[in-house]
Amino acid sequence: MRPGRKIGLVLLAMSLLLAACGGGKSSEKAGESTNGSEKVKLTIWHNFAGDDLRAKAVRSYIDQFAQDHPEVTLDAQAIPPDGYRQRLSTVAAANEMPDVFFVYAGSQSSELHQAKLLQPITEVLDAHPEWKEKFLPGAFDPFEFEEGQIYSAPLGMSATSILYYNKALFEKHNVKVPTTWDEMMTAIKTFNDNGITPIALGNKAPWVAQSTILGSLADRVTGTEWFKNAAAQQGAKFTDPEFIEALGYFKQLVDNKAFQEGANSIDNTQAEQYFIQGNAAMMISGAWTLTNLAASSTEEQMKDIEVTTLPAIPGGKGEANTISGGAGGGLALSSRTEGKAKELALELIYTVSGPEAQKSIAESNSMVMYDAEIDQSKVTSLYYKAYNLVKSTGITPVYDAYLSAEAAEVINNGLQEIMMGGSVEDVAKKLQDAQARSATP
Structure with a gap:
């Protein structure tokens, strides 16, 4: 899913500070005005700062709210994703949250709730x-x-392990689209023998391999219940044989040269371009790739790209025909916002997350956790294929949505280690130790 979460320690310290100080009300007094003559001040922070269609769609609804509410002075800050988490954790530590802000599903939103910085x-x-x-x-x-x-309404679906493949390359080399692990290994060998990278991967930011490959692959081996128990440290551990086996399947990909040379030194966007240009036969990636390719590629390039799920694992406890993912992030409401400001903040959340906005986001080639009626003519052929695929599959957990921030970083880095020849047993032990520390009272 997305980069590892690192705000836990900051929020813990901050929550202790709040407990000592008894919290406090928002410094914004304008929201308490009752005579209608004074403007209400609202702040909204989000990370839809790019030029992609989804970001533009979200910003357009924020602008629409501002136009529809002249009584509001709206301070809207679009913060690039790379710096967004740190900015949010900084204001959280100072108890200076914006009225409305984008929050990721998983440990970030949970930690903000535990620190009493959110309200429903x-x-x-x-x-x-x-x-x-x-x-x-x-x-x-x-x-x-x-x-x-409920503390947020998601603006997207985090589908993270779609198997994209180049139909033309598969047909040219007479390769079957893999539905079993043996077929995947055969496909990898055939493409390597013909000088084609089997699977494009850009793991410079090490969350990529975890989010796009490991979660879905491991679920096929261990099953979802085992993973949730291991994450909770209740009756299962990451040193158990089934998880060692799951890491072993990832190592098989590495040992059979499934990925291009230097996969740990290029980023995900570079890998997408490597794939769409026909240099790789497959790519395992998330729904964000649909948005990126819609903005950077031609329909001609995308017409040969098909989508499916990772193949089944022989004897695995998990379901096949599944994709790792779940609800994406959404807009949250600060616990300090009250009165007229709160009323308008909730209206702002509805404007940006409501039916019209969900449809617009979907038609920007971005997955949503919403039953939107999309106009096929407004989306790419690739998005429409993926949209229908995701609707027909089960959803399994993304690892870093359940692991502690420390454990997520350990497994992210651990997969890089395996790609450089590291031991699966060592990585499993480090992950278990990190998650056990998070579960200790």
Whole structure:
């Protein structure tokens, strides 16, 4: 899914500070104005700062809210993704959260909730039941920290392990699209023998291999229940034989030269371009690739690209025909925002996350956890194929959405180690030790 989360220690220290100080109300007094003459000040932070269609769509709805509400002075900050987490953790430590802000599903939103920096948005969901009911199953699971209380409405679906393949290359070399592990190994050998990289990978930011390959591959070996138990350190450990076996399948890819030389030194965007230019037969990547290719590639380049799921694992405990993923991030509401400011902040969240916005985001070639009726003519052929694939598959966990920040970093770096000849047993032990520390009271 996305880069590892590193805000836990900062938030822990900050939450202790808040406990000592008793918290505090927002310094923004304008939201308490009742005479209608004073403008309400609202701040919104997000990471939709790029020129891709999705980012433009989200910003357009923020702009629409500002135009529709002249009584609001809106401070909207679009912060590039690379620096967004650090900026958010910095203001969290100072208890100076913006009124509305984008938050990732998983450990980041959980830690912000534990630090009492969020308040539910349940009331705006309940006020628009026709909107709430069209979210796909599981959409609110990462944001429901107490029963019946929801803290965000996701703006996207994090589908992270789609197997993209170049149909023309498969046909040219008479290779079967793999549905079993043996067929995958045969395909890798055939493409290598013909001087074609089997699988493009850009793992310079080491979350990529974990998010796109390991989570889905390991789930096929261990099953979802085992992984959740291991993450919770309840009756399963990452040193168990099934996880060693799962890492062994990743090592098979490495040992059979599935990836191009230097995969740890190029980034994911470079790998996407390497693939779309016909240098690799396959790429295992997330739904973000659909958006990136829509912005950077031609329909001619994409017409030969098909999508499917990773092949089944012989004797595995997990389901085949699944993709790792779940709800993406969404907009959250600061616990300090109250009064008229809170009312307008909830309306802002609805504007940017509501039915029209969900449709626009979907039609920007981005997956959503929402039953949107999309206009096929507005999306790429590749997106439409992936959209229908994801609707027909099961969803399994992405590892870093369940692991502690420390453990996520350990497995990310550990996969790089395996790619450089490291031991799967050593990586498994380091992961187990890190996750055990997070589970210790």
